[in-house]
Amino acid sequence: MTVIAADEVAQQKAGGPGHDIPPQKAIEGRTPLQLAWARLKKDRVSIACLIVIIVLVLVAIFANQLTSLIGHPPNEQYRDKGLAPNGLPVGPGGFFLLGGDDVGRDILSRIIHGTRVSLLVGVVATALAVLIGVSVGTMAGYFGGRVDTVLSRTMDVFLSFPFLLFAISLVSVFSPSVRISIFVIAFFTWANVGRIVRGQVLSIREKEYVEAARSLGAGDFRIMVVDVLPNLVAPILVYSTLLIPTAIVFEATLSFLGLGVPIPTPTWGNMISESQGTYLQAPGFLIFPSLALFITTLAFNLLGDGLRDALDPRAARVLARK
Amino acid sequence: MGRFIVRRALFGVVVLAIISFAVFILFFVVAPGDKAANFCGKGCTPERLAQINKLYHLDQSWISQYWLYVKRLVLHGDLGYSFNNQQPVRAIIFDRAPATASLALGAAVVWLSLGIPIGILAATKPRSLRDRAATTFALAGLSIPTFVLGLLFLYLFFYQLTIHGAAFFPGNGYVPLTQNPWEWMKHLILPWFTLAVVSAASYSRITRGSLLEVLGEDYIRTARAKGLSERRVIYRHGLRSALTPVVTLLGIDVGTLLGGAIVTEAVFGLGGIGQTAVTAVVNGDLPIIFGTVLFAAFFIVVANILVDIAYALLDARVRLA
Numbered sequence: 001m002t003v004i005a006a007d008e009v010a011q012q013k014a015g016g017p018g019h020d021i022p023p024q025k026a027i028e029g030r031t032p033l034q035l036a037w038a039r040l041k042k043d044r045v046s047i048a049c050l051i052v053i054i055v056l057v058l059v060a061i062f063a064n065q066l067t068s069l070i071g072h073p074p075n076e077q078y079r080d081k082g083l084a085p086n087g088l089p090v091g092p093g094g095f096f097l098l099g100g101d102d103v104g105r106d107i108l109s110r111i112i113h114g115t116r117v118s119l120l121v122g123v124v125a126t127a128l129a130v131l132i133g134v135s136v137g138t139m140a141g142y143f144g145g146r147v148d149t150v151l152s153r154t155m156d157v158f159l160s161f162p163f164l165l166f167a168i169s170l171v172s173v174f175s176p177s178v179r180i181s182i183f184v185i186a187f188f189t190w191a192n193v194g195r196i197v198r199g200q201v202l203s204i205r206e207k208e209y210v211e212a213a214r215s216l217g218a219g220d221f222r223i224m225v226v227d228v229l230p231n232l233v234a235p236i237l238v239y240s241t242l243l244i245p246t247a248i249v250f251e252a253t254l255s256f257l258g259l260g261v262p263i264p265t266p267t268w269g270n271m272i273s274e275s276q277g278t279y280l281q282a283p284g285f286l287i288f289p290s291l292a293l294f295i296t297t298l299a300f301n302l303l304g305d306g307l308r309d310a311l312d313p314r315a316a317r318v319l320a321r322k
Numbered sequence: 323m324g325r326f327i328v329r330r331a332l333f334g335v336v337v338l339a340i341i342s343f344a345v346f347i348l349f350f351v352v353a354p355g356d357k358a359a360n361f362c363g364k365g366c367t368p369e370r371l372a373q374i375n376k377l378y379h380l381d382q383s384w385i386s387q388y389w390l391y392v393k394r395l396v397l398h399g400d401l402g403y404s405f406n407n408q409q410p411v412r413a414i415i416f417d418r419a420p421a422t423a424s425l426a427l428g429a430a431v432v433w434l435s436l437g438i439p440i441g442i443l444a445a446t447k448p449r450s451l452r453d454r455a456a457t458t459f460a461l462a463g464l465s466i467p468t469f470v471l472g473l474l475f476l477y478l479f480f481y482q483l484t485i486h487g488a489a490f491f492p493g494n495g496y497v498p499l500t501q502n503p504w505e506w507m508k509h510l511i512l513p514w515f516t517l518a519v520v521s522a523a524s525y526s527r528i529t530r531g532s533l534l535e536v537l538g539e540d541y542i543r544t545a546r547a548k549g550l551s552e553r554r555v556i557y558r559h560g561l562r563s564a565l566t567p568v569v570t571l572l573g574i575d576v577g578t579l580l581g582g583a584i585v586t587e588a589v590f591g592l593g594g595i596g597q598t599a600v601t602a603v604v605n606g607d608l609p610i611i612f613g614t615v616l617f618a619a620f621f622i623v624v625a626n627i628l629v630d631i632a633y634a635l636l637d638a639r640v641r642l643a
Contacts, residue, residue: 160337162581162618165599169345169611172603173353249467253585256469257600272470279473280481290470298465
């Protein structure tokens with residue numbers, strides 16, 4: 001009886017009398033990530049940053065094609081046309097679109113090629129740091145006890161290193177290269193990731209579904225991968241996005257100090273470092289690579305912020321409460 | 323509390339031992355080459371080589387050199403002698419430390435007085451125009467590398483002022499406070515602001531975030547319901563607990579900077595600990611590298627302990643065990 005009544009109400013609500021109800025749109029289940037993406041799409045700043053980042057990636061991939069379009073290879077020195085008569089770099093707008101550097105190379109071509117090193121180091125170092133950090137942090141938080149003590153103390157030691165100084169020492173011993181830059185950056189950032197992940201796992205492992213999985217006989221490894229890790233996707237995604245610009249700046253700093261990617265490879269840090277002798281007279285030499293660096297890090301930072309808001313709607317609620 | 327401090331201090335000593343050990347392994351085991359021969363240079367005579375080996379104990383195994391190093395440090399507070407000019411490392415560090423300390427502490431004052439008010443302004447009117455402006459400032463500051471900002475400052479405030487006949491800021495160098503306070507300040511203003519603008523960004527962000535969270539708490543509603551003025555609610559009740567994360571960050575940042583603000587020192591040629599360390603790394607001056615790494619790590623370890631203590635004093639909910 002009640003069942004029929006409920007059925008009738010449903011039919012009336014659907015607007016169709018009798019049995020020929022128009023087929024309703026099925027209710028779609030949306031995963032948290034889909035919901036987050038829907039929220040992110042509404043945020044114009046984040047989308048703009050995403051576009052900037054995609055453009056940067058394309059520039060990095062097609063760097064060779066772009067520079068051959070310009071006609072000035074990044075390491076070609078145009079000593080006659082690319083330098084002012086007094087030996088200073090030429091300004092923007094003349095022979096070179098963005099001006100030349102102190103030995104007559106095209107700044108634009110070099111910036112385009114510099115995108116490669118920056119993005120490569122930023123992304124790979126972050127991926128490496130996240131991989132180590134998540135593994136160690138998850139184990140520390142999940143197992144607790146003595147394992148946690150050992151792993152947490154290890155992370156504490158890594159966080160106590162005067163990292164830039166030690167990084168410089170490491171680079172000087174192994175002689176500078178892209179690979180060693182990536183390794184050094186990952187080496188000194190994974191502990192930050194590990195600490196955050198550990199804190200999250202500490203609360204996740206007390207959840208009922210972890211207990212349920214365990215009572216069904218799931219092993220530790222399976223629980224960590226299947227039950228714990230998916231809950232870490234949001235914070236890891238946000239943190240990685242914010243870690244990439246840090247790694248890019250770290251690489252540029254190493255290059256600036258002369259211990260990054262060896263010259264004449266064009267990197268933004270190398271260019272800024274090379275500009276030091278003449279930038280007071282030719283500010284473009286400093287400003288354009290700095291701008292490239294600034295736009296890249298800003299785009300990643302803004303996107304990270306947008307991602308945080310999209311993945312964690314709680315943050316918006318705190319604001320609404322006021 | 324006492325037990326906590328002792329335990330943390332002991333762990334700090336262990337951390338310093340591990341770090342110094344790591345540096346020794348890096349330079350004695352991993353790094354290629356005969357240290358004494360490198361140091362002696364091209365026109366090296368066997369007598370001089372023997373002399374160097376005797377003086378610096380470079381002919382012994384690295385583990386016994388480490389043991390010797392630790393023993394000298396603990397018993398005499400001695401950090402050895404520089405390869406380059408044979409000066410005691412301790413004297414070099416003490417000589418360079420005031421420049422670094424002036425830079426770090428002065429910059430901290432500037433970034434706190436920039437960052438915290440901006441954070442408060444943003445948090446008290448979330449989503450307003452001034453919040454947007456504050457957030458933009460914070461993100462821009464976070465995205466600009468220290469060396470870029472430093473070079474930009476040099477271009478604008480040193481070079482442009484100088485060529486327009488209004489020279490005020492010197493381009494580089496450091497003048498001790500005891501020698502001439504006015505010159506000391508003039509030499510440090512640009513470095514202070516370089517470091518401060520970059521850091522103020524994260525301070526304003528953290529102040530904003532944490533104050534927003536605190537202002538949503540029940541006791542703030544109670545304070546408002548009692549009829550307290552908004553000023554009092556924010557500054558007396560809100561800010562006190564909102565500043566706890568700021569104190570944490572401040573401790574770590576100042577601790578790290580006291581061990582050498584490498585980039586800022588390099589841009590402005592301040593000749594502090596950081597610059598000394600970088601020069602030593604480039605020249606392979608091992609005793610100075612060991613000394614400066616240990617010096618920097620010491621400040622980081624002490625800062626961490628102080629931060630934990632401050633945390634307990636500021637936040638009644640935290641108990642140290």
